[in-house]
Amino acid sequence: MQKNSAVKQMDNKVEEKLNVIQHQLRKKIHCENNFSLDELKLVAGVDIAYWSDNEVDYGVCCIQVFDYLTKKVIEEVEYVGKVEFPYISGYLAFRELPLIVKAVQKLKNTPDLYMFDGNGYLHIRNMGIATHASIELGKPTIGVAKTYSKIKNVNFTMPPNSKGTFTDIVVDGEVYGRALRTRVDVKPIFVSCGNWIDLNTATQITMHFVEEDSRLPITIRYADLATHEARKYQKLMNK
């Protein structure tokens, strides 16, 4: 299911509307901190896993809330629901946000910041899932993608092979995000401001959550594992 066939399922006028929406929301982006790192307490990791049953697509969104200092999970929630929107590169938020909002509503705690599996400002219209979600949730966010999706023909430069090094990704003279080598001998991840945070702080927080068992920060990693477990359970219950 590549972009072409996915777009065929979506009216061209619909795509144009989504485009307009993203350009409108773009005005609400702030790549600067609206909080103090000293006061950062609760950080949430968000991810979604998918499956289908009788031609119907389902997804489960898992959110893990971590204490920033102890790096322990203090709360986790999941929300299972139908997924109506197709995956189209550049419009991931429209596919994932409905489930994310529902999952957030189940939280008893209010995270100070959210981390997403996907881009934020590092996006063709600066409106990756992390940025769009921040505007929806009203909280600072960070985008953490596992692969780079080329923007305006700009490639990224591979950072040196040592922990914590990075190279910025500059598009039209502006830093959109960076390739970050979280550990030695691993592929870099792609970090960008979602909203209400600067790139250096986003990088610092991301590195803070990187441990020895994954190149991904544990916020994203644990949420990813949780979605897989939740899906396994859902498929089991459906038989």
Place this chain on the structure above:
DNA sequence: GCGACAG
């Protein structure tokens, strides 16, 4: 026509 394409 061909390649690219976050999750």
Place this chain on the structure above:
DNA sequence: ATCTTGTCGC
């Protein structure tokens, strides 16, 4: 994202 075993390496 998802479908999936073995296998190379630390």
